[in-house]
Amino acid sequence: MPSSEFQEAKACFEQARAREVARIVGLLRPRHIQVIHEMAKRVQELSDLTQHERELRASVQGMLDQPVTELPDASAELGSLSDFHSPLAAWARRMRQQGALR
Secondary structure (H helix, E strand, O other), X not given: OOOHHHHHHHHHHHHHHHHHHHHHHXXXXXXXXXXXXXXXXXXXXXXXXXXXXXXXXXXXXXXXXXXXXXXXXXXXXXXXXXXXXXXXXXXXXXXXXXXXXX
C-alpha cells in the first residue's frame, strides 16, 4: 500500500493538474464557442439546402406523376434540422444540451 506521503503528493498533483486544465479550458472556451456558432450557421445552410433538394425532386416527380429514380436522393443520410432523428438535428440538440448553443 502506498505511503500517506505518496498519497498526499498524488492528491496535490491531481489538484494542480485540474486547476491547469480549468485555466486552459477557460482561455479556449470563447473561441471554441465561436467555432461552434460558425458550425451551426453551416449546419443551418446545409439543412436548408437538403430541404431545397427534396423540394426539387418532389416537384419533378409531381410534374411527371411518377417516381424519378434518375435524380439521386442527395439528402437521405443528412436529413435536415426539422427531421428529429437526422444527424444534423442530433448535433444541434447535443450542442444545446451542452450549453454551446441556445
